[in-house]
Amino acid sequence: MTAIQELIKEIKKLKPIPAVINRIIEAVDQPGSSMDEIAAIIKYDPAVTAMLLKTCNSAFFGLKNPAESVEEAAMFLGTDQIVELVLLKSGAAIMTGKQEGYGLQEGAMWKYAVSSALIAKQVARQLSMENINTIFTAALLKDLGKIILDGVVADKIQKIDQLVVENNFSFQEAEKQVIGIDHAELGAMIAKMWKFSPRMVKIIRNHHLQDESMQAEKDIIVVYLADCICMMLGLAVGADALSYQFHTQAMDALGLDAEGVSRIMASFTADMDDVEALLEIL
Amino acid sequence: MEKNIRIAQMQVSKEKNDTLVASGVGSGIGLAVYDPVSKVGGILHFILPDSTLEKGAAEKQPLMFADTGIPELLEAFSALGGQKDRIKVLAIGGSEIMNQSEPHSIGKKNRTALAKCLVAVDIDLDIEDMGGNVNRSLKLEIDTGDVFVKTSRNPQEVKI
Incomplete structure (x- = not known):
């Protein structure tokens, strides 16, 4: 069995995200779907509903009266917000562990x-x-591939680092060279096996914009930019640090100049207390 | 007591049991100051060079920017008894993503802003570990003034 076949076997061992989350992701992908339809999907899953209500009724949101149904939670917080909470909670279930290789x-x-x-x-x-x-x-799930690749990266980190330091490879290029597959490619495989939409798979696959033909696709660039900002802010950055390629032309495609990018960093950082508080309840 | 300094925050102390830690310094800069006689020390972690960029954010969190954060750090350092003529200054960070050239190179802009702000108050930078594509962490022990740095590429901390 090749190393890549071994990794694919590992994917099958991952606890997949619940089916209801997949239905929500599918629904949010459909341009015509309403937030009410999405709320309806949530409400027919008792476990997700219970988790959602517990989170909505935490001190973080400061509701005067506790929400007792998905409809009430949507009314108090907005459907947009409750969908986001469900997605965040489902992500937390698979991504909160440690990745020592990284x-x-x-x-x-x-x-x-x-x-x-x-x-x-x-x-x-x-x-x-x-x-x-x-x-x-x-943007939330783009690094799923790291969960699977972690053990191999731990074994090969010296070779990967050597390519980054001595040959000016990006971390992703070095992963591909040393292991035969990189975390974005593997993340896209997981997303495909979990039946995410082709669009979501494409964004995850290309979130480092390694393929120049993707540098005109705005949704991919937005996810890429968010990743770059997290690297620059040093938010829980790992061994790969800032060792990825910066693509100025992608910023141009979004119509963002250097000041525009700095403003996004400033505005996110100004709300950092809220982000920390949100992480506490997830 | 270990005190963690998040982005756009600072801590100053003269408690001998305190250790100040700024983890995850990327393009921003972790700036440490220390007076070996009064044993007052502080760390600021700023992330952008210039507060005129975003007035609202600068009012809410002046420590986010070099030009507003550094004066606040020095003021707090003096208020605890730190003296400018004995000050030791160390800076880490200012990293860049690969090929993040002008005008997008925020790390470089932060390094330039740091130099400019220190010249304006006539303070020299004694030690620096800046630039590259790495992420760094900085630790300052208040009792000894010892400073330790670790990087994403070398997770063993090094006393500098």
Whole structure:
């Protein structure tokens, strides 16, 4: 069995995200689907509903009266917000562990994922994009591949680092060279096996914009930019650190100059207390 | 007591049991100051060079920017008894993503802003470990003034 076949076998051992989450992700991908339809999907899953109500009724949201149904939670917080909470909670179930190969302590990958998702959402809103929930979810789950690749990266980190330091490879290029597959490619495989939409798979596959032909696709660029901002802010960054390629032309495609990117960093950082509080309840 | 300094925050102390830690310094800069006589020390972790960029954010969190954060750090350092003529200054960070060239190179802009702010108050930078594509962490022990740095590429902390 090849190393890649071994990794694919590992994917099958991962606890997949619940089917209801997949249905929500599918629904948020559909341009015509309403938030009410999505709320209806949530309400028919008792476990997800219970988790959602517990989270909505935590001190973080400061509701005067506790929400007792999905409808009430949607009324108090907005359907957009409850969908986001469900997605975050489902992500937490698979991404809160430690990834020692990547130098990530327990919870670090999760903090990075949530921060990326919140930044991507902020940028998507600023640019008045339509598929905000898809962008949010893709940014949240883009590093899924690291969970599987972690053990191999731990064994090969010296070779990977050597290529990064001596040959100017990006960390992703070095993963591909040393292991035969990189975390974005593997993440896309997981997303495909879990039956995510082709769009979501494509964003996850290309979130480092390694393929130049992707540098005109705005939703992919937004997820890429969110990742770059997390690297620059040093938010729970691991062994790969800032060892990825920066693509100025992608910023141009979004119509963002250097000041525009700095403003997004400033505005996210100004709300950092809220982000930390949100992480506490997830 | 270990005190963690998040992005856009600072801590100053003269408690001998305190250790100040700024983890995860990327393009921002972790700036440490220490007076070996009064044993007052502080760390600021700023992330952007210039507060005129975003007035609202600068009002809410002045420590986010070099030009507003550094004066606040020095003021707090003096208020605890730190003296400018004995100050030791160390900076880490200012990293960049690969090929993040002008005008997008925020790490470089932060390094330039740091130099400019220190010149303005006539303070020298004694030790620095800046630039590259790595992420760094900084630890300052208040009692001894010892400083330790670790990087994403070398997770063993090194006393500098």
